[in-house]
Amino acid sequence: MQLRPRFGLYALVTVSVLVSFLPIIWLILTSLKTTAGIYAWPPQYIPDPFTLDNYINIIQNSPELLIYVWNSFVVGFGTTVFTLVFGSMAGYALSRLGMRRAGILMIFILAVSMFPPVSLIPSLFQNFLQFGLLNTYIGLIIAHTGLFLPFAVWMLASYFATLPVEIEEAARMDGMGTFRIFRSIVIPLSWPGFVATGLIVFIFSWNEFPLALVLMTENAMRTAPVGISLYPGEYAFPWETISTATVIAIIPILMITAIFQKQIVGGLTAGASK
Amino acid sequence: MSKTAPSIERKRQKTGMAFITPTLLIITAILVYPILQSVVLSFGESSIDGSVPYKFVGFKHYFALLQTERFWNALTVTVIFTAISIPLELILGIGLALLLNEHFRFKGIARLAVLFPWALPTALNTLMWRWMYNTDYGVFNAVALQSGLADRPINWLGDDVLAMGAMVTVAVWKTSSFMALIILAGLQSIPRDLYEAGRMDGMSRWQEFREITLPLLKGPILVALIVRSMDALRTFELPFNLTDGGPVTATESLSLYAYKVIFDFVEFNFGAAIVVVQFLVIFAMSLIYIFTLRNKD
Structure with missing residues (x-):
């Protein structure tokens, strides 16, 4: 060497x-x-x-730029919670409950995760319009949950598969039901898996662009990447504002990656090599 | 499992179904059903707000698509973009991975630096680069002019070839790190004694790399390649924010073209035909991916 x-x-x-x-x-x-x-x-x-004038200026004169960041937080948080709840249940069923056709279901989930978001747009826009879900947090949260659930199912399923099966068997002997075993034994044992999955899903949701662009058409509901990209409107790009808003919008992601570097890298590489 | 009574086994299957049902419902509503609906829409005439009743028109939009020059342009742009950026990302990714696999101080900071471009939103990354490419106030032209490399400002995003180069640069900058991380994980799983054996045989470092490292990295490299190719084939916010597809349509990707057709030209069903074609291209890629993975096991 x-x-x-x-x-x-x-x-x-x-x-x-x-x-x-x-x-x-x-x-x-x-x-x-x-x-x-x-x-x-x-x-x-x-x-x-x-x-620091540019920062003060944004706080005083362009609060919409801060609202974009807030919207990203709400959507990212909601997506993470939904994804972890449903993804962990599905991942547990597929890796631990000896389900029939579990292998096929895993492949199916992997296959749909590769659908390009733009090909969902004509239909999602029309349906969301019809159900009044455009420009709502819950609408974009559901869409993002759909996009990122496959990833979460795969990551959590592979995490559950590493837990020693004896603990669950002992609990079953004691007469605990599946749901109680999941809630009071499996979840507490798997928090590192939940942390890694949750962080990556949060980053995915924060960064997602095409669906956030199409499903949030009102300025006040836009997420940070979309809102900042569309901010200038027709004329020249006000770079002093754009650069400052961009710094504000990436700070949360910079902090998350800096603090949880190990978990994120571990999760990503495990997810990709599965 | 064989010892469990049939009734317990049945109950377990039922719980399993209950656990997996929410996920299947959401995936169906957000991913599966919309694709099918896009297919239906691409064979008809209707409107995005549902005010025009659906009328079946067969392959009309697909025939029109084949004769639309802008569609072929978008397809070509997307393929060229993918074909140039992926090999560059792979070479840089392998290089970075080899580098990060060495022992040196401040390794944590180096790994973090490599992770950042990947973790930040592509849309905002692209804005940063667009600012650096700026003809009048960008840092690239500032350096080029001050150092005498150029005698007048270069219009980076105003020239067909330069704009494509600029777009590839941003993609390579952002995703080489992703390649590097996956390949690094593969590197770290190669047993050390293989290299010691190689050294015994008097292998040079290059021979070591060619004959030990590269063959064992085939799996991770393949995964990284296919994941990234699918990603590149659907690139959207990169041209959206960097060039808006310009100059004229020189960097207009398939995704961006489909978006414009649907929302700017309001040709809803024609746009659906475009996204269906794009879906088929990417789905074919994903099938190759899944089959290679299955064969690996």
């Missing part, structure tokens, strides 16, 4: 890290510049002067 000089290794790592962070760093720097600084020549690589 020592054949290659360490210097080369560190140089490569540094370049990769820089390239990964560069757009985000540039965005944050832009959000800390004055409007004159953003459009200055020669370009300002370091904000001069540093200012």
Whole structure:
């Protein structure tokens, strides 16, 4: 392993890290510049002067940008809860209850998870319109739950499969029913699986674009990625506002990935190699 | 299981069904039924708000599709985009994975840096890049002009080839990390003693890579390739936010074209035909995926 000089290794790592962070760093720097600084020549690589005006401005004058972030929270949270509840039940049934045709059902769930969201749009839009679900939190939450349930079922099923079966058998001997075993033994034992699945589903929902774009047509109901993308309207892009709003909208995701890095990577790679 | 009495077994099956029913209902309502409905819509005339009663017209929209140049353009753009970005992502992904598999300090930060582009919303990532590509105030042109690499601002998103290159760059930047993480997991499962044996035989590092690492990574690489190809074939918010498909239609993906047909041109049933074709392409890919996985076991 020592054949290659360490210097080369560190140089490569540094370049990769820089390239990964560069757009985000540039965005944050832009959000800390004055409007004159953003459009200055020669370009300002370091904000001069540093200012938080853009952030204050958004809070005072463009509260809709904060509402987008709030909408993303509501939808992401609701989707995560629904997905974990239904996904864990299905995953448990498929991995532990010796169901007939469990294998076929798992393949079916995997297959439908690959449907492209845009091909759902004509029908979902029409049906949501008819049932009054456009521009409602519950509508987009149901849609996202449908999109991400397959992933959750697979992840949780593979997690349950790693639990020692003896505990459940002992509980069954004691006369506990399936539902009680699930609720008071399986769930408490599986919280790491729930955390990893829940975090990834939350990120998926936060980032989802086509359905959030089509099913939330009212400005006040838009999620952060959609609302910010559509913010400028017809004319020039107000980059001082856009960059600042984008920073605010990605902070929750940056924090989640930084804190729960191990769980997310573990969940992703386990999910993909199944 | 063989010892359980039949009645208990039956009760268990019933509980299992009860546990799985909510999931099947939601998946049916959100994924399965809409696809079927899109197929029905693509064979008829109706309106998005249901004010026009449905009338069956057969393959009319599909015939029209075959003669629509913009559809073929969108299909070509999507295939070119996929065919260029996936190999680049794979090469960079393998490189990154090999790098992250080495031992060095601050490895946590490096892995986090690689994870960030993947974790952030594509729509917002794209906005960041669009700002950097900006002709008048973007950082790329600032550096190019100041360093003398260019003598006038480059219109990155205003040229057919450059715009496609810009789009590929954003995709590669975002998803090489995903490839890297999957391949890294595969790397870490390769037993160390294989390399020691290789060293005994006097293998060079390149030979080690070619003859030990790469063959054992076939599974993870295949998974990453197929997942990413399906992703690239349905790319939507990337061209939506970067170029809106432009200049003219040079970067208009199939998803973006379908969206415009449905909501901007209000040709609802024609749009349904487009999404059905797209669905068939991607579903064929997913079948290949599932069969390769089954054969792997």
